[in-house]
Amino acid sequence: MVSTNTPLISVIVTAYKVERFLDECIDSILCQTYRNLEIILVDDGSPDRIPEMCDRWSERDERIRVIHKKNGGCSSAKNAGVAAVRGEYIGFVDGDDYIAPEFYETLLTCLLETDSDIVQIGMQRVDEEGKILSYVIPEAATYNSYEALECLGLDNGIFIMNSLSLSKKKVFDNIIFPEGKVCEDAAMAHVMYMNADKLTVLSGDLYRYRIVNNSIMHAKPSIRSLDIVEALYNRFRDYENMGYTGLLSDTCNIAKNKLWMLAKIPISTVEERLRREEIIHMYRYMYKHTPDKKSVQCTLCYLSPRLYNWLKVILKR
Numbered sequence: 001m002v003s004t005n006t007p008l009i010s011v012i013v014t015a016y017k018v019e020r021f022l023d024e025c026i027d028s029i030l031c032q033t034y035r036n037l038e039i040i041l042v043d044d045g046s047p048d049r050i051p052e053m054c055d056r057w058s059e060r061d062e063r064i065r066v067i068h069k070k071n072g073g074c075s076s077a078k079n080a081g082v083a084a085v086r087g088e089y090i091g092f093v094d095g096d097d098y099i100a101p102e103f104y105e106t107l108l109t110c111l112l113e114t115d116s117d118i119v120q121i122g123m124q125r126v127d128e129e130g131k132i133l134s135y136v137i138p139e140a141a142t143y144n145s146y147e148a149l150e151c152l153g154l155d156n157g158i159f160i161m162n163s164l165s166l167s168k169k170k171v172f173d174n175i176i177f178p179e180g181k182v183c184e185d186a187a188m189a190h191v192m193y194m195n196a197d198k199l200t201v202l203s204g205d206l207y208r209y210r211i212v213n214n215s216i217m218h219a220k221p222s223i224r225s226l227d228i229v230e231a232l233y234n235r236f237r238d239y240e241n242m243g244y245t246g247l248l249s250d251t252c253n254i255a256k257n258k259l260w261m262l263a264k265i266p267i268s269t270v271e272e273r274l275r276r277e278e279i280i281h282m283y284r285y286m287y288k289h290t291p292d293k294k295s296v297q298c299t300l301c302y303l304s305p306r307l308y309n310w311l312k313v314i315l316k317r
Helices: 022-030 050-060 074-084 103-114 145-152 184-195 223-242 245-263 270-288 296-303 305-316
Strands: 009-015 037-043 064-068 089-094 118-120 123-126 132-136 141-144 165-168 198-201 207-210
Touching: 009 022, 009 074, 009 103, 022 037, 022 050, 022 089, 037 050, 037 074, 050 064, 064 074, 074 089, 074 184, 089 103, 103 118, 103 165, 103 198, 141 145, 145 184, 145 198, 145 245, 184 223, 223 245, 223 270, 245 270, 245 296, 245 305, 270 296, 296 305
Parallel strands: 009 037, 009 089, 037 064, 118 198, 123 207
Antiparallel strands: 089 165, 118 165, 123 132, 141 198
16 A cells, blocks of 8 residues: 555546546546546547536546647647646546556555556456456566567557556656657657666556547558558667667567558548658668568568558458
8 A cells, every 4th residue: 555645646638529438537537546646637629528528627626637728639638748747657548448446556556666667557448338348467577678678579559558557757758749640659658668767567457448439549540540650660760779679670570560551541642642652661661671580471561562461451351
């Protein structure tokens, strides 16, 4: 148990078109067994009732502060939230998700006892009504900074979701989520791990990740979905600059796996075609600068990404 003389945790909640779920989200944070929280609600210019809902919640509990801003996307909302924090520790909860009552007490207790910079835990995937769809429960482990970066190479979602973690404020030094892009957590995960000395993973499922059918994360692939390849390309370049050559191959391989979307994304404008070619160029850079032996799949994807992905679609039928 954490003592009553406790540090402040800043919980950032980004909200855009989630009015159906926001009350449950906020209520789950206010009902935490750990009480010394500030909740920063970031209304990202939502065109529905979100602005008034946020204001109403701030009137009910003095721990809640509200930021109203012009719509700029999830990255922009997270940047606004991080800039406003007053706490020693930072956590995120998406506005359509919710958390178990002991979520932050469990993470903070572990963080203090292990002197970690980041503590992560697993989740339950739930549907729009809160029915459990699946469990994601990681193995308990402790990693140094480089080992945590190696875990990113496994392409395990546990290691890129900010909402599953509690971090010391220093972890967010020089962190700016890429505005105008999706997959912002994947874009910044490696930078956070470079800022950390120690990462601890707990075996548990205290986060409730809601699968919303019309959300960005679960919509049909579009040209914006390829932002993940750009995020991996930037990660690859950072590894090059740091001399982390042992991490390049896994990063290139993940990028190859993400390029399956090329076969399903409709291209109808000049801008979309140019973006597709830009993404292909990024992958080819990673392939050419990976020092390890490449797989046949990586090579085929390098020679003809569209043919490679067309073959994948055909073979899956």
